[in-house]
Amino acid sequence: MATRDEDAERWYHRGQVLCTTRCFNDAVVCYDKALELSPDDPLLWKRKGFALIKAGRYDEAVACFDKALAADPDDATAWQRKSYALAHLGKHEDAVACCDRALRLDPEHILAWQSRGWVLGVMCRYDEALECYEAVLSIDPERGSAAWHRERMRERRELAALEAEIREAERIIEVPACIRDVARERDYANVDLARMLLCELARRAERAAIQRR
Structure with a gap:
């Protein structure tokens, strides 16, 4: 965790608690308070971006991940979460590119593989989506969500x-x-x-x- 102002730390933890209770808009307010005190902290930007995703505020989330990545461009999770927000904005090619960047940084980033598979499925690129879920299962054979999505991609491919x-x-x-x-x-x-x-x-x-x- 980056060094941050003591009061910023308190606001950060308050935001974390609010996220666990699914009060995401209130959590955003707390992260904003923390960022007023520690504006260059990439973790605060990333956590605010996550809360904004959960609140359905995808444009704002992308801007937060851009701030986080400006400070720490090698954060694979920030790239993955930016991908998720972009996909919800209909920017599918950009979302895939963010997943690719995350996977270059961490080839075993399961959520990046799953996000990539989901976006490719939305784009009707079913064979590529299947490859993503296969990659997830090669890393974690017990991951039921990946097995479920793999079968859905197969079904959609056959229907197409x-x-x-x-x-x-x-x-x-x-x-x-x-x-x-x-x-x-x-x-x-x-x-x-x-x-x-x-x-x-x-x-x-x-x-x-x-x-x-």
Whole structure:
């Protein structure tokens, strides 16, 4: 912990307590009081940024992490948390870049891997997202949240493949409503069956077209 004013220390700990009770906006006020006394303390900026994320104040959170990183650019956690705030602002490419920076500093930073996987999933880059969750599980095989998200990415990847195959098949066949319903209703349990059926229908249509020539 950086050296800080004694009164700033008290405000810092008061903010910490308020965070544990989920009073995040009140915690921000405490961190501001601490920062008035120790304005160059990167930990105070980082803790304020965290409280702002929890309060849903993402623009302000990014500014706090920028302050923290100006003082300590090698703080992998600050980069990861900045990524999280940027993602909530819709700045997905910038969020991925922040995760990459965090992981260059700490290749086993689990939250950076998870944040990266989450953002890539939002961007529909499912294969890359899967790689992130695999990385988490290679570090911590018992991390259930990563295993859960890995399965969700697999499901979304397969659904995206079905949607693409439906668009392709529409050029040669009338796609049955039951297959369209699987995609429309996001019926993950039946995606594999729908893909196999669609493939067979398309194959039959292609064979029939060849025979008519």
